[in-house]
């Protein structure tokens with residue numbers, strides 16, 4: 455069931471591939487078909503910046519079943535150093551340590567395991583930069 459999605463999203467999921475608008479330079483992650491800044495539709499693939507900061511965040515205390523053992527955990531909107539914005543779980547941080555503006559770095563981590571099939575999905579999580 456998830457195989458097609460994993461394949462479709464592999465470049466953004468594993469390579470952090472973003473799309474830079476050739477019209478105005480804005481970087482979109484995940485990649486999109488039309489630039490929301492200039493309506494351009496001509497993009498080039500770029501690697502998303504690996505560091506950025508927390509713009510806003512929320513603590514998940516009642517997660518979906520697949521993430522139950524991780525609760526409570528933080529999910530944040532990040533602004534990367536190249537200007538792209540993305541959402542990610544913030545790992546290695548206690549809920550009370552979360553701060554707006556906190557510097558983070560993306561790390562490749564296990565995201566979840568799918569039910570009886572045991573398929574493990576990997577992706578990027580943000581971790582605080584000391």
Ligand SMILES: [Zn+2]
Nearest residue numbers: 475478489492
């Ligand atoms: Zn644009």
